[in-house]
Amino acid sequence: xxxxxxxxxxxxxxxxxxxxxxxxxxxxxxxxxxxxxxxxxxxxxxxxxxxxxxxxxxxxxxxxxxxxxxxxxxxxxxxxxxxxxxxxxxxxxxxxxxxxxxxxxxxxxxxxxxxxxxxxxxxxxxxxxxxxxxxxxxxxxxxxxxxxxxxxxxxxxxxxxxxxxxxxxxxxxxxxxxxxxxxxxxxxxxxxxxxxxxxxxxxxxxxxxxxxxxxxxxxxxxxxxxxxxxxxxxxxxxxxxx
Numbered sequence: 001x002x003x004x005x006x007x008x009x010x011x012x013x014x015x016x017x018x019x020x021x022x023x024x025x026x027x028x029x030x031x032x033x034x035x036x037x038x039x040x041x042x043x044x045x046x047x048x049x050x051x052x053x054x055x056x057x058x059x060x061x062x063x064x065x066x067x068x069x070x071x072x073x074x075x076x077x078x079x080x081x082x083x084x085x086x087x088x089x090x091x092x093x094x095x096x097x098x099x100x101x102x103x104x105x106x107x108x109x110x111x112x113x114x115x116x117x118x119x120x121x122x123x124x125x126x127x128x129x130x131x132x133x134x135x136x137x138x139x140x141x142x143x144x145x146x147x148x149x150x151x152x153x154x155x156x157x158x159x160x161x162x163x164x165x166x167x168x169x170x171x172x173x174x175x176x177x178x179x180x181x182x183x184x185x186x187x188x189x190x191x192x193x194x195x196x197x198x199x200x201x202x203x204x205x206x207x208x209x210x211x212x213x214x215x216x217x218x219x220x221x222x223x224x225x226x227x228x229x230x231x232x233x234x235x236x237x238x239x240x241x242x
Contacts, residue, residue, distance in 0.1 A: 001024065002026060005068070006027055007026060013028050014056065015028070015055055017059075018057060018059040019067045020060070021063050023064035025068070025071055031074060031075060036099055037099030038098040038100075042058075063090075065087075066087075066091060066094055069087070070091060070094055070095065070098075073106050084116075085122040089126070108132055111123055111126055112135060120139045120140075120143045121146065121157075124143060124160075128160060129164075140167070140171055144223075146223075147223065148168065171224075179216065179217060183217070189209075214239075215233065215237055216233065
């Protein structure tokens with residue numbers, strides 16, 4: 001059956017694309033040639049003499065939803081909203097395979113809108129895969145609020161290329177070590193092994209400070225933003241109260 005938006009009402013639509021679920025899409029060959037390097041190469045090859053008024057059939061590997069979204073982008077028609085990264089990944093894979101820069105540029109814009117924008121690890125994966133530096137940087141900042149070391153995030157991290165994983169790990173490591181180093185400097189510590197309170201002259205117990213410092217540093221592994229340290233930790237942690 002033909003898709004309702006690509007039913008072949010125009011006589012110039014001389015190609016029929018078939019999705020793997022048997023949905024058909026009638027489209028102009030020049031549209032494909034102008035927007036896809038893969039189809040441009042395909043149509044430049046010697047062709048058998050086509051029958052008059054009979055379109056050329058080409059079966060593709062994509063399902064009808066992916067193919068519909070891709071062709072809507074190619075034809076300048078209203079596009080389907082992207083609501084999940086399963087859709088994004090399928091579209092990106094197809095657009096890259098068929099060498100379609102137009103849809104790729106549209107996807108780049110759409111992933112920076114809700115609800116896709118609210119999934120920073122998926123956003124980071126898509127952005128680093130495509131070399132989108134600004135989007136990857138935005139996602140990495142959002143990821144400071146996420147504990148990337150938990151088991152639930154491992155499947156996505158395993159799909160990233162090594163450089164993207166190292167960049168993310170280095171960002172989190174450097175922030176944690178930065179706060180650790182700062183807490184080992186004045187005014188938090190002095191060079192003396194003993195210290196007294198400047199008001200009451202009572203001897204300061206460094207053991208409690210070391211425990212609090214350790215808790216702060218460990219919290220940075222859980223939530224790199226550090227907001228929980230200020231908003232919750234310093235008022236509610238046993239180490240802070242001590």
